Structures are given as structure tokens and as C-alpha cells.
Amino acid sequence: MKHFQTVAQPGLQESVQHGGCGECQSSCQSACKTSCTVANQSCAQKDQELIAGRDGKINRTEKR
Amino acid sequence: MVHVFKALGQAVALDVGSGGVYALDEIAYDLLTSYLNNPQASDMDILAPLLRKHDPAKAAETLSELREMIAEGYLFTPDEEPDIQVNTQGIVKAMCIHAAHDCNLRCTYCFADAGEYHMRDRALLAPETGKRALDWLVRKSGNRYNLEVDFFGGEPLMNFEAIREVVAYGRELEKTHHKRFKFTTTTNGVNLNDEMIAFLNREMDNVVISIDGREAVHDRMRPTANGKGSYALIMDHAKKLVRERNQQQYYIRGTYTRFNLDFANDVLHLADEGFEQLSIEPVVTSADKPYALRMEDIPRIGEEYERLGKEYIRRRKDGRWFNFFHFMLDLTGGPCLQKRLTGCGAGNEYVAVTPDGDIYPCHQFVGRENMRMGSVLDETFDLGMQTHFKSNHVLAKEKCRSCWARFYCSGGCAANAHAFNGDIGKPYELECSLEQKRLECAMAIYAIEQRDTLSADASADNSET
Numbered sequence: 001m002k003h004f005q006t007v008a009q010p011g012l013q014e015s016v017q018h019g020g021c022g023e024c025q026s027s028c029q030s031a032c033k034t035s036c037t038v039a040n041q042s043c044a045q046k047d048q049e050l051i052a053g054r055d056g057k058i059n060r061t062e063k064r
Numbered sequence: 065m066v067h068v069f070k071a072l073g074q075a076v077a078l079d080v081g082s083g084g085v086y087a088l089d090e091i092a093y094d095l096l097t098s099y100l101n102n103p104q105a106s107d108m109d110i111l112a113p114l115l116r117k118h119d120p121a122k123a124a125e126t127l128s129e130l131r132e133m134i135a136e137g138y139l140f141t142p143d144e145e146p147d148i149q150v151n152t153q154g155i156v157k158a159m160c161i162h163a164a165h166d167c168n169l170r171c172t173y174c175f176a177d178a179g180e181y182h183m184r185d186r187a188l189l190a191p192e193t194g195k196r197a198l199d200w201l202v203r204k205s206g207n208r209y210n211l212e213v214d215f216f217g218g219e220p221l222m223n224f225e226a227i228r229e230v231v232a233y234g235r236e237l238e239k240t241h242h243k244r245f246k247f248t249t250t251t252n253g254v255n256l257n258d259e260m261i262a263f264l265n266r267e268m269d270n271v272v273i274s275i276d277g278r279e280a281v282h283d284r285m286r287p288t289a290n291g292k293g294s295y296a297l298i299m300d301h302a303k304k305l306v307r308e309r310n311q312q313q314y315y316i317r318g319t320y321t322r323f324n325l326d327f328a329n330d331v332l333h334l335a336d337e338g339f340e341q342l343s344i345e346p347v348v349t350s351a352d353k354p355y356a357l358r359m360e361d362i363p364r365i366g367e368e369y370e371r372l373g374k375e376y377i378r379r380r381k382d383g384r385w386f387n388f389f390h391f392m393l394d395l396t397g398g399p400c401l402q403k404r405l406t407g408c409g410a411g412n413e414y415v416a417v418t419p420d421g422d423i424y425p426c427h428q429f430v431g432r433e434n435m436r437m438g439s440v441l442d443e444t445f446d447l448g449m450q451t452h453f454k455s456n457h458v459l460a461k462e463k464c465r466s467c468w469a470r471f472y473c474s475g476g477c478a479a480n481a482h483a484f485n486g487d488i489g490k491p492y493e494l495e496c497s498l499e500q501k502r503l504e505c506a507m508a509i510y511a512i513e514q515r516d517t518l519s520a521d522a523s524a525d526n527s528e529t
Contacts, residue, residue, distance in 0.1 A: 003092035003126045004133055007511045008395035010082030010141065012404075012471060019400020023210045025246075026158040026414045041399050044210065 067468035071508035082141040087511040156204040158212040160416040163220035179218030181431035187419040194230035200440040214248040256301035276318035277330020321347040321355035328372035343389035373505040393506040407474030411453025428479030
């Protein structure tokens with residue numbers, strides 16, 4: 001594709017298969033006390049080093 | 065549903081149902097815009113608006129790519145409603161413990177009424193009540209392993225000894241019940257001393273310190289009880305705490321109001337002061353307040369997010385990396401659809417507990433009439449209200465069902481919806497507009513940084529060969 005570059009693969013529906021464990025962080029527990037934001041919460045089942053930067057400086061480093 | 069937009073000069077398409085995100089060049093942006101106007105139109109009609117601006121062969125090539133994207137399930141995937149059962153077991157796994165209904169600051173915009181939560185009594189949590197709250201959470205958490213507890217206020221460090229006792233008790237419960245408590249403290253930083261810093265850095269998975277940004281902006285809204293500014297009291301403590309936890313797992317969290325619509329300068333000020341984890345949120349308050357944000361401010365605020373976004377990218381690229389919470393977007397390892405439906409979990413998986421042991425759906429509901437859910441002391445808990453909150457997922461909200469951002473904001477803040485519209489199912493419009501703008505900026509930033517990284521990698525490969 002020359003004109004459409006994939007930034008994120010479609011996969012939301014597939015997440016239903018592995019999701020729902022409920023171990024991820026509640027958004028209000030991080031830094032979001034007045035404006036609910038959920039999509040930046042990482043999946044607790046995945047490598048969390050992907051989230052906030054590519055240079056290793058991240059806010060959640062725990063791996064499971 | 066496909067949402068096509070431009071932010072920070074980057075054109076982006078989001079396929080809402082599948083979560084696919086695509087960076088577009090100018091011709092693809094124009095083509096998708098034309099296509100969205102009438103998807104049933106003929107190729108000739110779809111291409112017609114492009115021909116004044118683009119080469120016809122390239123326009124046809126782009127249309128061919130679009131048809132391929134659609135055929136292969138990348139764009140315009142069906143808006144199927146997921147068949148998901150959301151936490152049907154009544155599990156609670158996160159708790160906000162109000163360690164103190166008292167505060168040493170008198171922040172003008174405080175939703176908690178200087179810590180008293182409109183209860184007309186200052187109160188401190190008794191350690192025994194805090195322990196009962198943890199017992200209750202363990203019992204309600206079913207098979208969940210990670211339990212989150214945030215010490216909140218008022219100013220929780222006004223009751224530091226109780227926090228210390230409750231945390232120690234939690235560590236004992238971890239051993240006997242195979243649980244892991246992830247503690248957070250949200251503090252204004254005024255009382256922080258070396259002993260507290262050492263404790264917080266040892267025991268807290270996350271520390272949130274409230275600073276609004278530039279000294280004058282902060283001091284205007286966050287005075288001490290005797291009317292003086294608090295910025296100078298906090299900064300050194302905050303820097304020490306952050307330094308000693310190696311810049312990990314904390315947030316400097318602030319609030320912007322109508323008084324500082326140039327809030328990008330506040331974010332950048334905090335970055336200049338050496339903080340790397342930042343969250344500045346819009347004030348939520350009644351419209352009659354002079355500092356309340358208004359719908360008419362939205363274009364100006366949108367421009368400010370764009371300005372911040374451009375500087376954010378520039379700094380992260382040139383070695384002055386920082387993270388802005390509301391530009392964080394995990395497009396590859398993000399939350400599952402179940403999480404995206406349920407949002408913050410207030411009143412369902414997440415509750416707040418007052419110094420009296422009373423349970424509310426979340427910290428913002430504390431003190432609101434008819435919103436008390438029970439007590440950790442007498443074991444009462446309103447399962448009907450929990451079910452009401454549980455059922456209030458994003459697809460149950462009429463306004464959200466047709467919104468492109470529904471799987472990213474997850475229906476917004478129930479407390480704001482309740483405060484402004486009297487119904488947890490009717491989102492607060494101003495919040496929706498700002499969330500949409502932040503999401504657009506976040507997706508554009510993600511696309512731009514990804515492109516820059518790939519381009520840098522390609523340059524490195526070329527120089528090696």
C-alpha cells in the first residue's frame with residue numbers, strides 16, 4: 001500500500017478471545033481522577049514495555 | 065464505522081469496530097472523505113472531487129487500494145455488537161480509601177470541598193476501619209490476584225500513620241490470601257518529608273503528586289489554608305521523591321481551568337523541571353464558576369492540545385523525553401474489548417471508602433445524596449446499585465453507541481455524567497469533546513513517532529550496508 005500505512009493492525013474483536021481476566025489497572029488508579037481514559041491502560045497479560053515510549057522509559061514495567 | 069481526521073498535520077483513519085489505525089497521505093485522506101460522503105457512489109463520482117487537486121492516475125490507484133483495504137477487512141468492518149458478559153460475579157478489585165477528609169490546602173476547584181466532601185465534618189480514617197476495608201476487598205475480589213488500593217483525600221498524608229498501618233496489614237493479607245496489593249497514594253505533597261518519601265517509594269506502586277504547572281498558575285488555584293501559595297512548599301519534595309524512585313511509576317497530576325487555557329506551557333514547565341510522567345486534566349465544575357471550561361472554549365483547547373502535541377514529539381525526539389498521560393495510547397498491547405466496554409469500573413469493580421467506612425461508587429460520588437452503597441463495617445453492600453453501574457457499559461449508552469471514540473474512552477466518567485445530567489448513562493458533553501480531541505492527537509502522535517522510528521531504522525540499515 002502506498003497511500004495507506006498501517007499504524008495498528010485490526011484486532012479488537014480478537015481480544016475478546018483472550019481478554020476479560022480483570023487483572024489490568026483501573027484507570028482512576030493511575031493519573032486520571034476527573035477524565036476517564038481507558039485506552040491507554042495496558043493489558044496485564046502482555047509485555048508492558050510497549051506502552052509509553054521506545055527508549056525503555058515507561059511508567060509501568062511489570063511483566064507477567 | 066470509520067473515523068477520518070487530521071491532527072498535528074497527520075491524516076489518520078480509524079476503523080472503529082476492528083481497532084485498525086492507518087496513516088493516510090493527502091490523496092488517501094481526500095479519497096476517504098469523498099467515499100464517506102456516499103459509499104454507494106460510483107468510482108467516477110467518488111473520484112470526481114479529487115481531480116481538481118490530484119493526478120487522476122494516482123487518484124485511481126488510491127481508490128484501488130481503498131477497495132483492497134475494504135475487501136481484506138482493514139476498513140469498514142461491520143459494526144457488530146460484541147457478545148460479552150461483563151463481570152457477572154460482582155467482583156470488586158479496586159478501592160479508593162479516603163485516609164483523610166481534611167486538607168492542608170484550599171484549592172478553589174476542589175470537588176471534595178476542601179476535603180470534607182460536603183459532610184460538614186473533618187475526619188481521619190481509623191487504622192481499624194482501613195483494615196476492615198482491605199478485608200472487605202479481599203472477600204469481594206474472587207479470584208482476582210492484583211488488587212488496587214489508592215490512598216486519597218482530602219490530603220491522605222495528614223493521616224500517614226494510618227496509611228502505614230493499613231499497608232502493613234495488607235502485606236500480611238497478601239501472604240494468607242494469595243493476593244497482591246498495588247498501593248497508590250495521591251498527595252498534594254505539602255507534608256512530604258524524608259520518612260514519608262522513603263515509605264512511599266518502598267510501598268507504593270504509584271505515587272500521584274498534584275502540581276498544576278507554572279508557579280503563578282498553581283498558586284492561584286492551590287493556596288494553603290492561610291491563603292499563601294503552595295508551589296514553593298511542594299516542588300523540592302516532589303523532585304526528591306521522583307529522583308529516589310528513578311523516575312518510575314509516578315505522575316505529576318495537575319488541573320487546568322479557564323484561567324490557563326495555555327496549559328501546554330504548564331505541561332512543558334513541569335517537563336522543564338525534570339518531571340517525566342505528566343498528567344494535566346481539565347477542571348470539572350459547575351458552569352457558574354469563573355474558572356469553569358465552557359463549550360465555546362473547545363476550539364481554543366483543541367489548538368492547545370495540538371500545540372502541546374507538536375512540542376511533545378519534538379522533545380521526545382531530541383532527547384527531552386517525557387510522557388503525557390492523555391497522549392498515551394496503547395494501540396498494540398491495549399486493553400481487551402471487555403475492558404473497553406466497562407471503562408473505569410466505578411460502582412462495579414471499583415469503589416471508594418470514606419473514613420467512616422461508607423462505600424461509594426468512586427471518590428467523586430462520596431457525599432452525593434443516595435449514592436452510598438453500604439459500609440465495610442457492617443458488611444452491607446447495595447448489589448442493585450452495583451448491577452446498575454455494571455450495566456452502564458459503553459454500548460448501553462445511547463450517545464456512545466454512535467460515537468467513534470466509544471472503545472477508547474469507554475463511555476466517560478460516570479460521576480461527571482451523574483453530576484451534569486443526573487444520569488450515569490448520559491455522558492458529559494464537554495468531557496466527550498475534549499476526550500475526542502486528545503484521542504485524535506494521541507493517534508496522530510503514535511503514527512508520526514512510528515513513522516519516524518521506521519525511517520530512522522531504515523537510515524541506520526542503509527548506512528550499515
